Amino acid sequence: MGATDTAAKRAIPAGFESAHVxxxxxxxxxxxxxxxxxxxxxxxxxxxxxxxxxxxxxxxNFDFGSVSIKWFEDGVLNVAANCIDRHLDxxxxxxxxxxxxxxxxxxxxxxxxxxxxxNVCRMANVFLSQGVMRGDRVVIYLPMIPEAAYxxxxxxxxxxxxxxxxxxxxxxxxxxxxxDCGAKLVITADTAPRGGRRTPLKANTDxxxxxxxxxxxxxxxxxxxxxxxxIDGRDVDVLAxxxxxxxxxxxxxxxxxxxLFILYTSGSTGKPKGVVHTSGGYLVYAxxxxxxxxxxxxxxxxxxxxxxxxxxxxxxxxxxxLANGATTVMFxxxxxxxxxxxxxxxxxxxxxxxxxxxxxxxxALMGQGPEWVEKHDxxxxxxxxTVGEPINPEAWTWYxxxxxxxxxxxxxxxxxxxxxxHLITPLPGATETKPGSATLPFFGVKPxxxxxxxxxxxxxxxxxxxxxxxxxxxxxxxxxxxxHQRFQETYFQQYKGYYFTGDGCRRDEDGYYWxxxxxxxxxxxxxxxxxxxxxxxxxxxxxKVAEAAVVGYPHEIKGQGIYAYVTLxxxxxxxDDLRKELVKWVRTEIGxxxxxxxxxxxxxxPKTRSGKIMRRILRKIAENDYGALGDxxxxxxxxxxxxxxxxxxxxx
Ligand code: WTA
Numbered sequence: 335m336g337a338t339d340t341a342a343k344r345a346i347p348a349g350f351e352s353a354h355v356x357x358x359x360x361x362x363x364x365x366x367x368x369x370x371x372x373x374x375x376x377x378x379x380x381x382x383x384x385x386x387x388x389x390x391x392x393x394x395n396f397d398f399g400s401v402s403i404k405w406f407e408d409g410v411l412n413v414a415a416n417c418i419d420r421h422l423d424x425x426x427x428x429x430x431x432x433x434x435x436x437x438x439x440x441x442x443x444x445x446x447x448x449x450x451x452x453n454v455c456r457m458a459n460v461f462l463s464q465g466v467m468r469g470d471r472v473v474i475y476l477p478m479i480p481e482a483a484y485x486x487x488x489x490x491x492x493x494x495x496x497x498x499x500x501x502x503x504x505x506x507x508x509x510x511x512x513x514d515c516g517a518k519l520v521i522t523a524d525t526a527p528r529g530g531r532r533t534p535l536k537a538n539t540d541x542x543x544x545x546x547x548x549x550x551x552x553x554x555x556x557x558x559x560x561x562x563x564x565i566d567g568r569d570v571d572v573l574a575x576x577x578x579x580x581x582x583x584x585x586x587x588x589x590x591x592x593x594l595f596i597l598y599t600s601g602s603t604g605k606p607k608g609v610v611h612t613s614g615g616y617l618v619y620a621x622x623x624x625x626x627x628x629x630x631x632x633x634x635x636x637x638x639x640x641x642x643x644x645x646x647x648x649x650x651x652x653x654x655x656l657a658n659g660a661t662t663v664m665f666x667x668x669x670x671x672x673x674x675x676x677x678x679x680x681x682x683x684x685x686x687x688x689x690x691x692x693x694x695x696x697x698a699l700m701g702q703g704p705e706w707v708e709k710h711d712x713x714x715x716x717x718x719x720t721v722g723e724p725i726n727p728e729a730w731t732w733y734x735x736x737x738x739x740x741x742x743x744x745x746x747x748x749x750x751x752x753x754x755x756h757l758i759t760p761l762p763g764a765t766e767t768k769p770g771s772a773t774l775p776f777f778g779v780k781p782x783x784x785x786x787x788x789x790x791x792x793x794x795x796x797x798x799x800x801x802x803x804x805x806x807x808x809x810x811x812x813x814x815x816x817x818h819q820r821f822q823e824t825y826f827q828q829y830k831g832y833y834f835t836g837d838g839c840r841r842d843e844d845g846y847y848w849x850x851x852x853x854x855x856x857x858x859x860x861x862x863x864x865x866x867x868x869x870x871x872x873x874x875x876x877x878k879v880a881e882a883a884v885v886g887y888p889h890e891i892k893g894q895g896i897y898a899y900v901t902l903x904x905x906x907x908x909x910d911d912l913r914k915e916l917v918k919w920v921r922t923e924i925g926x927x928x929x930x931x932x933x934x935x936x937x938x939x940p941k942t943r944s945g946k947i948m949r950r951i952l953r954k955i956a957e958n959d960y961g962a963l964g965d966x967x968x969x970x971x972x973x974x975x976x977x978x979x980x981x982x983x984x985x986x
Contacts, residue, residue, distance in 0.1 A: 353763020360764035386410035394806035405615030412585035414491035417656035436667035458488035459579035468493035477526030500643025505541035529671040536562040590614025600865035602854035608815030619809030623755040624654030637663035674702035678710035690719035692861040722861025730769035748772035754809025780804035802832035857886035872923035887956040895931035897956035938974035
């Protein structure tokens with residue numbers, strides 16, 4: 335394997351000699367960053383404006399039982415001031431956000447830093463008038479509209495903690511998150527246009543709030559003007575209030591370790607956890623990775639196609655770019671509406687320099703043919719990025735050839751909601767790439783490969799194992815909201831002294847990292863994380879379902895698809911209609927991203943004598959690789975496996 339990996343190395347394209355980081359620069363700076371992290375990050379922290387400078391840089395402990403992570407802990411700052419106010423003198427009239435609407439016939443909006451400041455202040459004043467105080471939680475359930483950015487930054491301005499719930503999540507999922515974080519307020523929109531269709535966000539919020547305290551206020555952005563129900567005394571027209579609110583609002587000085595946001599993400603067990611990121615370290619890390627990974631320079635137009643409902647949107651649409659004074663593109667729509675050329679049309683229209691998207695989108699567009707790309711002038715593109723899942727070399731090569739014309743470095747960025755920013759990624763100008771490899775660690779990041787079973791450290795190159803990180807970096811999550819014990823158990827218990835990522839990896843002969851996917855019961859569908867346990871518990875909540883087991887299987891476009899084995903209650907007829915009903919049920923329970931792609935009726939599930947479902951076997955059958963099932967002798971009833979194989983759904 336090592337030999338082919340080496341052969342596949344791609345040289346750095348011409349024109350990147352003056353990139354922020356050169357090959358030698360990378361080696362030296364990386365060495366410094368890991369040998370003396372406190373000195374290194376102490377310098378990097380200065381990229382922010384501090385109301386009161388820090389004197390302590392790093393105070394972190396990965397020991398299970400006493401895990402504690404603090405960066406710049408005695409520093410005082412305000413994140414919104416760093417993303418807006420400090421730019422006003424030098425770039426008040428520069429565009430901060432280019433908003434590109436779903437419908438290409440609607441004009442784009444260009445919001446300058448000065449306008450951003452005014453809108454954020456007005457929204458912050460509305461929040462204050464609704465009784466939101468420092469440390470209170472605000473749930474944001476908005477589409478990709480400028481008000482989502484205003485709401486995030488308004489929270490940061492007044493020291494409230496935001497928790498964005500992706501607008502594709504169901505009322506139940508929204509209610510769970512509002513309740514888990516004890517939000518005082520939820521901000522939503524009437525309806526959300528996407529790909530020409532409309533999601534009824536306000537109606538979803540109404541349904542969610544039936545399960546929440548009646549003290550939760552509901553702020554509504556009248557975005558489309560669609561009719562919605564209105565509950566006097568609870569619902570508030572936020573745009574109307576913003577018009578009369580003061581255009582100025584002082585920033586609240588915050589401790590570096592005060593929480594900035596909570597973002598719920600799926601794990602291998604239980605309900606989604608509230609990942610907590612704090613103010614100082616997170617912003618230093620988001621800003622620094624944005625600058626170096628994308629070789630961002632003043633005046634660049636940066637476009638990350640993620641949704642602000644995911645961590646990628648937090649770090650690389652809002653916080654990183656704005657902290658750097660960039661012009662960031664915010665896109666309301668989807669890659670294929672009104673046609674498969676939309677991404678490239680938007681790149682050309684706004685003269686995008688850095689374009690950052692997910693492999694699933696690349697694969698989908700690749701299937702539509704290169705003519706959709708070739709119609710548009712992409713000469714301003716300088717850097718291409720991907721995130722969310724391993725990118726297959728075929729998609730990488732297509733992206734390189736048709737979008738980048740062989741001239742744009744591709745940064746395949748590996749990271750997680752938990753990590754706040756990129757941990758393993760090439761740097762343009764510094765790193766030769768290999769299609770499919772996330773390459774080398776970012777500054778300050780110490781990847782460690784361990785043997786899965788024994789937890790023994792695997793040294794050297796040409797090795798494989800589970801991926802852990804040996805020491806803290808400023809963008810690391812600090813805790814699980816309300817459950818520090820769960821934080822420790824999830825990430826620090828299995829491999830003592832390390833942060834466990836949940837991913838497997840290979841380190842090739844050149845020391846390059848290849849992420850091989852999750853080693854736990856998390857699946858990655860179109861770059862979105864889904865806990866198999868969540869889908870299972872949604873399925874068994876249906877009255878006709880006795881038992882369910884969910885696994886991932888390879889899917890051409892989505893990366894992984896959701897394969898569900900369902901055992902029905904006694905006497906229930908397995909029909910195609912019931913299949914459809916169950917898919918619909920899961921969509922309502924969690925959201926469309928959790929819809930099972932394949933449902934197999936399973937009269938029995940393969941279990942050990944102690945009753946544990948043997949997922950390894952279910953995975954193999956779902957992968958259509960049932961020839962190599964391994965040892966089935968520990969099964970309570972080996973015959974169930976034959977039935978599952980005979981009736982498997984994925985014969986592709
Ligand atoms: C996967 C998204 C391979 C990985 C930022 C990780 C990747 C999970 C890559 C986190 C990549 C993300 N190559 N796999 N470049 N980027 N992943 O929390 O399995 O939504 O653990 O964060 O996505 O997903 P999350």
